[in-house]
Amino acid sequence: MxxxxxxxxxxxxxxxxxxxxxxxxxxxxxxxxxxxxxxxxxxxxxxxxxxxxxxxxxxxxxxxxxxxxxxxGSGKGYDFFAPRTAERQVIVDASVSGVRPYIGACISRGVTVDDTLLTQLIQTQEKVCDVYGRKRRSIAIGIYDASGLKFPLHYKGVSPSEAAFVPLGMDEPLTLSQIAEMHPKGQQYAPIVSRHAQWPLLVDDADTVLSFPPVINSRQVGEVQVGDSELFIEVTGTDLRMVTMVINLLAANMADRGASIDPVEVVFPEETPFGRTVVMPRHLERVQAVTLPAFRRVLGEDVSVEELVKALTAYGYQARTAASGVEVTVPPYRDDILHPVDVIEDFAISRGYDAFAAELPAEFTVGGLLPLEKYSDRVREQMVGLGFQEVLSNILVGREELTDHMELHGAKLVSVSNVMTASYSVLRNAVLPSLLKMEQQSGRAFYPHALFEVGEVAIPQADAPMGSETRVQLAALLAHAEANFSELTAKLEMLFFYLNTEYRLEGVDHASYIPGRAGRIVVGRESVGIIGELSPEVLENWGITVPAVAFEIDLNALSAA
Amino acid sequence: MTLPDPESLVSSLHPLEVAVIQALVKAREATDAELAEAAQMDPARRDMACGWLAEKSIIECAHESVAHTVSLTETGQRYASGGTPEARIIGALTAGRELTMASLSEALEMEQSEAGTAVGALKKAAVITSGKGGALEMVPGADLAQFERVGALIAQVASEGTVDQATLPEEQQQALDGLHRKRGKSKGVFRVDEHRTRTYVLSRLGSEVAALLKDRAQIEEIGQLTSRILADGSWKGKAFRRYNINLKPPRVAVGRKHPYRAYLDQIKAKMVAMGFQQMTSPLVQNEFWNNDALFMPQFHPARDIHDAYFVADPKHSKPVEEPFFSNVAKVHADGGDTGSTGWNYKFREMQSRRLVLRSQGTADSAHKLSEGPDIPGKYFSIARCFRYDQVDATHAPDFFQVEGIVLGEQINFRTLLGMLKMFAHEMAKADQVKFVPAYFPFTEPSVEMHAKHPKLGWIELGGAGLFRPEVTGPMGISEPVIAWGLGLDRMAMVALNIHDIRDLFSSDLDLIRTTRGGV
Known part of the structure; x- marks a missing residue:
């Protein structure tokens, strides 16, 4: 934003x-x-x-x-969007067609640049190029002192190793390749065009270089200064509509400050949606009709055509009555009307949101929780009753917390490719490490510690649509000086009793637990979890100095069992 | 103040208190030390019992004296064996050694600061002066008495261990004051400790209590009621010792919901009460459901707003389900049959299949639209979301978004506002709301609701809008749909008295145990 x-x-x-x-x-x-x-x-x-x-x-x-x-009550009219003939031309060479095919231009006269205007010009240029122009990929803007330029200008592709000029911020002429390599702006923006054999260059009829779009202007004419009063404005890009709209908005900006706008004719090597020669600024000819039923359906009330025309006109549109509602011409400096709803919102804004009476939908609906959520809540209630403190952890965690700390080296995980911090780089595949992390940081909290969490985990799964599955798991941890297996199995027994589920334990060797003191929790024929005494290695890895026993149960599996 | 009656006081006496009273009955009056001895208890218990009794006005402090004892600090002990720096300088100069300020500390093996202070003191007392080339010289006939007195005092304290300050002659007391003050606590030579001695007697009330106590002594009191006593009936005719019921009990660990989860449970209950069904979707999404289905063009800056975490392996999802993929691709390209112009660009399948960690809860709503939702219907989700943000007090690595949709023929801008008002009332107890135009890529019209929270004042409570036809059409929905999202974290943080969003997911057990919550 x-x-x-x-x-x-x-x-x-x-x-x-x-x-x-x-x-x-x-x-x-x-x-x-x-x-x-x-x-x-x-x-x-x-x-x-x-x-x-x-x-x-x-x-x-x-x-x-x-x-x-x-x-x-109405937008300002600008005369320069109507079809006109232009005295000055930019001639586009076919060599830019596959590179950055479109350019638009206009001239602003009669407003002298002062400090405020200069700051605002630069700010507008930056915001439009960065955000709307996707960091100059689809839109780049150049502004020049027009007084010394010899028209027509030529926009063409050139060999990057041959063409040279003095760019802004440098004293010596550099080739385009050198600019790409050495100039900070070159390093930042040249990659937009550098995969092409020929790079764009804008020159005047005397071969004076204006700029290397979308990278950098020339120092000679490409630096607007306080005191300039005749400005040449150009926009290059990949989409003619976008380029035209940006010229339109820059022209309107200058006109609002009192400038007169001279059109510039751009001669393209082949037909474009706006013809082979395009005079800019120009209308985008975006007309949108909106029916009264459409207004009614979106707004929930009837609105008169008169009110619609009035409010839309006050929002800058040219609005008129049409067959079944209204028709608007979108101002040429906007191109955000994709659908009648966009006009409807503008009407609502123009009229004021306060002018709409809020009312509740009368239709009756029955609320409810998902079955797994209900089951999880039941489990949570049992765990609280069994004396466990519930915890809630972040699930984007560090890799070693899930692997090395648990003695589970090389486990497959859902990991992030654009890591910002190593401690938030993978999605947890188990809840227990979150409890151990808490135990690690809570040595000074009085004992015993009985913790549990029911939460989401992501399990990599090659044949799943998203390459992984999200599951809900329960983990519980008992940590205190005398914590042992039988204390926790007593809790497990009661949990399953109240969940009304038969289970049995089957001995298992698991790297996180002491051999001979761990078991799979089996329901029917399916293993739904594991319980055991955490191995001293694991406790040492976490820096935990009291014995700890834990279990982890897959609630997707258990609730379905 | 009216005193409690002796009868009830007697019944509630603690055994320690009884022991102190009995000791005082025998001794008439006793100091702390004598009491501890007579009642056979350690000083801590004695102080506790005396404190209780004094508070109940059973005993009184008849006399309190303060004594100061003098002992040597570590520095003092060093001086006792090696002499004070002043004495050593005098000794060395008298013995004819040549010393300058610069060579002093090395020659006599004393700390620079110590040497400096000593020379300063000696010069001030006109015992030494600086001569040619900075050489220190004795002033002939100087009065060395004050330095000798200090030496003598150190020697005396060293030999006796501690000395009662009051027994020292006046000039020594003066020397002591000087050294005690001048050199501060850490580097002082002497330590002076204060000892208070209290002498206790029974008050009038105490005497009455003691008399009753003597009568009571005939009756055996029961401490702990046991099964044996119950079984054999031996409790009959006996009194139970009265407890002090005001003692602070120890903390115990309890089973308890996490305060933030409990808060979210309440939100869940509210949503269900308002007729919303729960919906969900996976943590890992492809960009199709995270963005494309929400009509956010693949090139749009709005995708910068939702800077997401991308999944490393696999990078792409399986092909997106049809007809949704084709419908969405078409609506992006030219609007399809929704009446929209579309975004007018070439939709790229592989970008659509790129896997990300869910960056907005609205992804759940997109899935729900494709699953044949009830119409009319209301849905909500409490979705864990991830943003590519630096983690700080206002950004957690992952967080919950409360979002949802409402579908039906009666859905429009006015019912949207009505529903938001209901949310404000139900979620924030706010009846004053303000609706402001907003921008979301997937809704039009869009609105932001500000609500006047009873505690927080005006807050941004949520954003909402009607889904664009470009969102609903490709999913086969022709009815209007409200999309809404609530910003509840701030209210949760106030309810839980938390100031750092990371504390909602804290790993500190103590913090969780002491966070009371309550919504």
């Missing part, structure tokens, strides 16, 4: 009214935003935007655009 920094003065200019923190906080609901932090001294504040499909809202201009539309 993007969080942006906004300046109070900038906000007041764009909103056209004095700032009031409480009022602003309330208004932010319209853009699914939250005010995190207001620094009264500097006027800086942080705003968190929750809608990951609305990059147009990840900047102060976009937030204000939405709020002003709400106040004025």
């Amino acid at each position: 993007p969080t942006i920094t906004v300046h109070r003065k900038d906000l007041e200019t764009l909103l056209g009214i004095p700032f009031d923190a409480d009022e602003f906080e309330r208004l932010l609901e319209l853009v699914k935003g939250e005010l995190d932090d207001v620094d009264a001294a500097t006027g800086e504040m942080r705003v968190e935007l929750n809608d990951t499909n609305r990059p147009d809202l990840w900047c102060v201009e976009g937030i204000c655009r939405q709020l002003v539309a709400h106040r004025e």
Whole structure:
């Protein structure tokens, strides 16, 4: 979720009214935003935007655009989205087709860059490229001082070892390969294109390099500075619709600050969904019809067409009456309307959630627990009655807790590939190690210790759909100076008595237990668990200094037995 | 204050108390030491019994004296055998040795700080001065009396072991005060200990009690009732010793539910009471059920929000069940027949089959949609979830999410709000709620509920929305479905008086035993 920094003065200019923190906080609901932090001294504040499909809202201009539309009752009209002819061109060479095929551009004139604008430009560029553009993979933005550029520009693929220019942050010309290798931005972003033989380059008609998209701008023209007033804005990417929408939102942002926007024509080597030549900014021509029954079904009440048109217009749409409801044209700087429900939500937001009367669904349903849950609860109740303290453990644990500590070396486990900390790297396959971990850390708690846990474990299983099975197991541990096998079998006996289940013990050699003092718990013909005195090796591995006896029972198996 | 009547006091006396009273009857008055001797008990028991009796006003402290005894510290004992640093410096200089401040500690084998302090004291008393080149020199005719007195006092205490401070002559007491204070506790030469001696007598009430006690002595008291006494009837005609019922009992280990599990049990019971059936799904999921079925596009930044743990081996699940796989792939690509445009990209099967540790409880809801749920129907799950987060006070390695769905023809935005209000009332005893627009990839409209908790004030209680048709359609559900999730951890932590989320899963038995819970 993007969080942006906004300046109070900038906000007041764009909103056209004095700032009031409480009022602003309330208004932010319209853009699914939250005010995190207001620094009264500097006027800086942080705003968190929750809608990951609305990059147009990840900047102060976009937030204000939405709020002003709400106040004025309709969105601001922009003349530059209508079809126009452009004086300037970008010519796309076929060599970028398989690499990064799309580019869009426009020119902003008449607004001089100051410190605030520069910070906001950089912030918008970063948020849009990082989050919406997936760290520049699908969207990268470049902004330049337009005054020295010689049009038409050329967007083409070049040999990375031959083409060279001075990138931002360097003093010497470097080839694209060298940039990929040495420049921090090259190391970070060149992998997006480096598997191709030719890499993208944007040059002007005099062969001056503007940038190596999506990696780095040239130092000569690719660094916007305070005082610049004619900006060339370009966006490259993998999807023409996304590229166009980002140009649209950047153009709208500049226009909101008073700039006039000059279109730029992009000439593609072949047909695109928008034609071979595309003038940007341009409408995305997204029209969505929504019927009155659809509104009714989602909202639970009838809404008049008049109210719909009014509220949707106040949310920035062009809305009109249509055959069986309304039809909206989505603003060209948004492309998040996939389905009529998206428009319906915007209507609800525009009208205000408070305007909907809450009511309970009248349909009657019967609640209930899953059979295994009921069985587990019964087992837990018995264990509490038998004097055990229930515990609750994390189930993402360290590998050695399940293996070496238990003298079960090399056991197969569900393990994580992107480990953050070794102590949270595998899912437990048994509950007992969780109890031993507690015993290890509780030597100072007064004795005796009688612990149990009923909890989930993951057992690797090659033929299971997810490669493992989740099961529910019960483990119990007795630890004190005189803990022994017979004390625990007495408890086990009573547990099974009240679970109304016949069982028997069959001697077993198990590495965690003392030989001759462990047994399988067998119900019918199925082994459902194990009980025994923990071996001194295991106790030593855990650093436990009192004798301990334990059992572990698979409740999936036991409840089915 | 009205005194309790002697009769009832007598009946509740502890044997130790009786012994002290009897000793005082004989001796009229006695010091602590004499009492311990006469009543034949160790000082701890004697103090306990005297404390009880004094509290009941049976005995009184007639006289209390404080004595100070002087003994040598370790430093003092060292000085007793080797001489004080001052004396040794005087001795060495008198013997004609050449010493400077710098060479002093090595030459006389004393600590630097000790040497420094001693030279300072000697200079201040005008016993020595620094001459040429820093050489220390005796001042002719200096008065050495105060240093000799200290030496003598050390020698005396050393030979006698302890000395009553009051018996020392005044000038020695002064020397003692100086050394006792000047050098602090750790490095002092002498230790002065305070001894209090109390002399006890019986009060008037005590005398009455003692008289009654004497009468009672004729009757045998029973301590522990036993089977034998019951069988032979020997208890008849005898009194039972009265217990002090206010003694603090020892702690015992009990069988008990874990406080957080008990809290979750209550949530479970609430959900069932509101007509919800439980649902579940495995800890390990493929991305299909964790994300794709929830219409989160495979490229979408929302998948960064749900940064998950990926499974190492195997990396992929078996092929996803049909028709769900094809339906979901199609709805991502072009919306299928849901009326959506879809995300317009190429859906990748192997990413869909990538195994992850369940990162959101909504995965359980996705499974339930595919399993032919009851319509109308309500479902909930308390699902263990995992996020790729650094573990700290607000992030546990795994945690529970309480989530669910409600299906039916009557489901819409207004019934969604109604249900959330019911949750606020049932789960947080909150009747004031606020609904705020929210964003979740799988619901539209989406809402976040803030509720006014009686203790916590306004809290974010949960998020909810109507499942997008792109979520329900591919699962064969045509009715509207509410998806909801509740954030209960904060309330649980308040109920359990816990401030670190990791303590909900603590491995500290003491903490669990002392966490009282109560919801």
